[in-house]
Amino acid sequence: MSRPIVIQNASLYGDTVATLVVEDGVITAVDSDTRPEGAVVIDATGLVALPGLVDLHTHLREPGREDAETIETGSRAAARGGWTAVHAMANTTPVADTAGVVEQVWSRGQEIGLVDVYPIGAVTVGLKGEHLSEMGAMAHSKARVRLFSDDGVCVYDPVIMRRALEYVKAFDGAVVQHAQDLRLTEGAQMHEGEVSAELGLAGWPAVAEESIVARDALLAEHVGSRVHVQHLSTAGSVEIIRWAKGRGINVTAEATPHHLLLTHEEARTYDPLFKVNPPLRTQTDVDALRAAVADGTIDIIATDHAPHASEDKDCEWAAASFGMLGLETALGIVQKVLVDTGAATWRDVARLMSEAPARIGSVDDAHGRPLAAGEPANITLVDPRAAWTVRPEDLASRARNTPYGGIELPGRAVITLLRGVPTHLDPRFEGAFA
Ligand SMILES: NC(=O)N[C@@H](CC(=O)O)C(=O)O
Ligand SMILES: [Zn+2]
Ligand SMILES: [Zn+2]
Numbered sequence: 001m002s003r004p005i006v007i008q009n010a011s012l013y014g015d016t017v018a019t020l021v022v023e024d025g026v027i028t029a030v031d032s033d034t035r036p037e038g039a040v041v042i043d044a045t046g047l048v049a050l051p052g053l054v055d056l057h058t059h060l061r062e063p064g065r066e067d068a069e070t071i072e073t074g075s076r077a078a079a080r081g082g083w084t085a086v087h088a089m090a091n092t093t094p095v096a097d098t099a100g101v102v103e104q105v106w107s108r109g110q111e112i113g114l115v116d117v118y119p120i121g122a123v124t125v126g127l128k129g130e131h132l133s134e135m136g137a138m139a140h141s142k143a144r145v146r147l148f149s150d151d152g153v154c155v156y157d158p159v160i161m162r163r164a165l166e167y168v169k170a171f172d173g174a175v176v177q178h179a180q181d182l183r184l185t186e187g188a189q190m191h192e193g194e195v196s197a198e199l200g201l202a203g204w205p206a207v208a209e210e211s212i213v214a215r216d217a218l219l220a221e222h223v224g225s226r227v228h229v230q231h232l233s234t235a236g237s238v239e240i241i242r243w244a245k246g247r248g249i250n251v252t253a254e255a256t257p258h259h260l261l262l263t264h265e266e267a268r269t270y271d272p273l274f275k276v277n278p279p280l281r282t283q284t285d286v287d288a289l290r291a292a293v294a295d296g297t298i299d300i301i302a303t304d305h306a307p308h309a310s311e312d313k314d315c316e317w318a319a320a321s322f323g324m325l326g327l328e329t330a331l332g333i334v335q336k337v338l339v340d341t342g343a344a345t346w347r348d349v350a351r352l353m354s355e356a357p358a359r360i361g362s363v364d365d366a367h368g369r370p371l372a373a374g375e376p377a378n379i380t381l382v383d384p385r386a387a388w389t390v391r392p393e394d395l396a397s398r399a400r401n402t403p404y405g406g407i408e409l410p411g412r413a414v415i416t417l418l419r420g421v422p423t424h425l426d427p428r429f430e431g432a433f434a
Contacts, residue, residue: 002421003433004036010044010381012371014339014346020049022377025419029373040432042415044381050350052084052378052416054357054367056176056254057151057230057302058327060086060117062108063101064093069307069398071105074327075114077305077397079423081327082380082413085358085367086115086305090122091152097122097133099141106143114423118363121145123155123164123175132163139171146362149176151230152277154212156182161216165225172362174226174252179212179237180204180278189318191264191279199267201317204279206234213237217244217251226250228360231304233259233278235288242297252360254302255289257326257333262286262403272313272320273403276306293352294343300357303330307399325402328395332409335384340410346382354380377420384411386426 005022012018012030021029023036035041055078061069069077071088078086088105090096096105102119109117121138125131127150138145148168155161155177164175185208190196192203213229217240220227232238232253241253258276263283266274274280292298306323313320334353338344344352358368369375390404414426422433 004039005417005420006035006039006041007044007049007381008041010047010049012049013350014048020371020379022417022420025377025421027371027373027375027377030371042429042432046383046385047414048346048382048384049371050346050380050382051354051368051371052380052418053082053331053353054361054363055083055086055303055305055327056300056357056361058086058088058305059091059307059323060088061092061307063104065309068309071108071117072112073396073398074305074307075109075112075117077327077395078115079416080396080413081329082331082382082416083115083327084378084380084416084418084423085118085363087118087120087147087361089151090120090149091127095122095126096120097125099134099137102138102143102145103141113418115418116363116366118361119143119145120147120149120176123148123150124160127153129153129156129160132160132167135164135167136170139173146171146173147176147228148173149178149230151176151178154178154180154182158215158219162219162223165220165223165227169225174228174360176228176230177212177216178230179209179216181208181211184208190267190275191281193264193282195264195267201267206236206281209234209278210236210240213240217249220251221247221249229253230302231256231259231278232289232298233281233285235285238288238292238297242292245297252299253297254300255293255298256302256304257330258324258403260286260289260293260337261333266403270317272315272317273324273401275317275320275322276324277322290337290343293338300360301330301334301352302357303327307397308401310400313401323401325395325397325399328397329390329402329404329409331382332388332412335411336409339384377417379417380413381415382411383414386411386414388412
C-alpha cells in the first residue's frame with residue numbers, strides 16, 4: 001500500500017480551496033483536519049486539482065511499431081501530461097481486431113501501472129472496411145471494450161457503418177468515427193484552400209469530413225445507436241453536430257488541441273511536423289471549434305497523440321506520415337487557448353478532459369469521478385503558473401514529432417495520482433514523497 005497523502009490548499013476545479021486526504025487509493029476526506037499517520041503532506045497552494053484526465057484518442061503503437069512508441073513510453077508521457085486513463089487506438093500491427101490483441105494491450109497497461117490503458121477495438125477486420133471484427137468477443141473479453149474505431153481510416157461503406165452501429169447497441173457501446181470521405185481525399189496532403197493552392201499540395205476539402213459526419217449522425221438516428229466523431233476540424237462539422245444534437249441524435253464529438261491552436265498557414269514551412277489528419281484548417285475553423293468547445297457542442301478534447309519514428313517525419317512533406325504528439329502538451333495548450341482567454345474555466349476543463357471522455361468511453365465507474373470522499377484518488381494537480389518551453393528532447397514519449405518545439409506553454413501538470421499512487425511528480429515534490 002502506498003503512503004497516505006494530504007493535499008493542502010488545492011483549488012478544487014479552480015474554485016474552492018480545500019484539503020484532500022488520500023488513503024489506500026481512495027479520497028477519504030475533503031476539507032477535514034484528519035492527518036493519517038505517516039502521510040505525505042503536499043502544499044498545493046496555487047495549484048488546481050482536477051479529476052485525472054482521460055484521453056479518448058491515443059496511439060500507443062504497440063504492438064508493431066515499438067520504435068515509435070510503446071505502451072510503457074506512451075503511459076509515461078500520459079502520466080506526465082496529467083492523464084490517468086487513455087484509450088488506445090486499434091491501428092497497430094497486428095490490428096486490435098480480436099479479443100486476444102485487446103486483452104494483451106489491456107494487461108500490458110495494467111502491468112506498467114502508470115495509466116489505465118483502455119483498448120479501442122477495430123470496427124472492421126484489419127481496418128479494411130469490409131467485414132465487421134469480432135466486436136462481441138472484444139466487448140466480453142477482460143478488456144471490456146466499449147468503443148470501436150477504424151481510426152486512421154474512415155468506416156466508409158454505409159452498410160458496414162450501419163451494421164456496426166446496430167451491433168454496439170447490444171453492449172451499450174459506440175462507434176467512433178474518423179470522418180473522411182476516401183474518394184474526396186485521394187492523395188490529399190493538407191487542407192484544401194488558398195494555402196494548398198499556393199503551395200501546390202493536393203487539398204483535403206472540408207466537405208470530405210462534413211459529409212461523413214452528417215451521414216453518420218443520420219445513420220445513428222436511423223438505427224437508434226451512438227456515434228462519436230473524432231478530431232472534428234471544420235466549422236461546417238460543428239454546425240452539423242449542433243443540428244444533430246438539437247434533433248436528439250446520440251452523437252458526441254471531440255476536438256484536438258492542435259486543431260484549436262494551429263492553422264493551415266503552418267504548412268508554408270513545409271515542415272512535416274504540421275502534417276496531420278484531418279489537416280490543420282483555417283482561422284475561421286479554429287474559432288468555430290473554440291466556440292463549440294465553450295458552448296458544449298463539442299463534448300471533449302482528445303489528443304490524437306500520434307507518435308512517428310523519425311524516418312517517417314524527417315523527410316519531405318509528401319512522403320511524411322500524418323500525425324503529431326499530444327499527450328504532454330495538451331493541458332498547456334488548453335490552458336493557453338481556452339482558460340487564459342476566458343473561453344472556459346477549469347471546471348469546464350474537468351468536464352472536457354476527464355468527466356465527459358470517461359462517460360463516452362464507459363469508464364466512468366473508475367475515472368472522471370468527482371473530487372469527493374469515497375471516490376478513487378485519480379487526481380491531477382495543475383500549476384497554471386508553471387510556464388515552460390517545449391523541448392522535444394525532454395519528452396517522455398519515444399517519438400519526437402511535436403510541432404510545439406520552442407513554444408512556451410503557460411502551465412502543466414505537476415502531480416498525477418493514479419489510485420493514490422504518484423505516476424508523475426514535478427521535481428519540487430519529490431522530496432515530500434522521498
Ligand atoms: N491523426 C493522424 O494524422 N494520424 C493518426 C491516425 C488518425 O488519427 O487518423 C496515426 O495513427 O498516425
Ligand atoms: Zn483519425
Ligand atoms: Zn488518431
